[in-house]
């Protein structure tokens with residue numbers, strides 16, 4: 001299982017040198033070290049507005065306080081992330097239906113499998129729905145995961161109407177009294193209108209089968225894209241209102257700073273974070289774990 005510390009290695013490498021220099025100086029952060037900190041955070045795709053705010057906060061916070069700069073920055077960073085509300089896979093509205101969307105290759109299918117694994121671990125009975133009928137391989141991949149996890153799956157035939165497959169999957173989930181239905185969709189560019197309309201149809205057919213479904217619509221963002229992923233999410237949100245974000249491939253990204261702009265710019269909760277390729281490598285988003293791994297605070301310094 002990949003840990004937060006492992007997953008953030010690349011981003012940390014990007015910022016570690018500067019942080020070490022800024023943090024090991026005894027004196028309050030001076031203009032020079034703050035400038036260095038500013039440009040380093042920007043390199044890690046932390047949005048400009050936030051960086052300037054943090055630098056101002058850091059200067060203010062330092063005055064008269066006997067706490068370490070690292071702890072101060074940690075607090076500022078954690079406070080600028082949204083608090084996470086817990087997510088329950090077992091709910092009165094059964095089956096809890098989660099529609100998973102995103103651009104090509106962002107990590108949707110893998111994330112659906114990981115979510116099914118988490119749901120099963122939480123004591124729920126999940127069903128996977130493979131509506132990626134564009135490519136035979138799209139559905140095969142989810143079927144492969146389902147077999148590996150011992151999870152039930154409804155697979156659309158190649159070329160079938162994705163909305164019809166979604167409808168069938170929800171019908172099957174209801175008939176089999178499943179707790180959750182996780183619907184994988186084909187990757188699509190946020191700029192292609194017909195494909196976004198197809199997604200609206202998939203969503204519409206779920207609510208036709210069960211009023212209120214999908215209960216969640218999550219976009220899977222590829223963390224290696226950094227800030228560009230936020231732009232994609234905004235466009236998806238305009239076509240199909242989203243209720244949450246899953247960040248995939250944090251382990252491959254050197255631009256994890258973009259995570260700070262998801263909540264601020266999109267106003268959406270970050271539900272889960274992909275830390276690796278295995279089915280265990282999906283963790284509920286944890287702002288403190290994220291920031292600590294980013295700043296790599298050794299256990300001995302915590303709470304100091």
Ligand SMILES: Nc1nc2c(ncn2[C@@H]2O[C@H](COP(=O)(O)OP(=O)(O)OP(=O)(O)O)[C@@H](O)[C@H]2O)c(=O)[nH]1
Pocket residue numbers: 102103104105106107108109110111132138185186187188248249250251252273274275276277281
């Ligand atoms: N390192 C790492 N790789 C990941 C993660 N999530 C997904 N991947 C890899 O990213 C690649 C694409 O993942 P898929 O799940 O197929 O992506 P997709 O969005 O379903 O792709 P399309 O259906 O083609 O749009 C695969 O090689 C996955 O193993 C992650 O959290 N970390």
Ligand SMILES: [Mg+2]
Pocket residue numbers: 108109110132138185186187
């Ligand atoms: Mg896929």
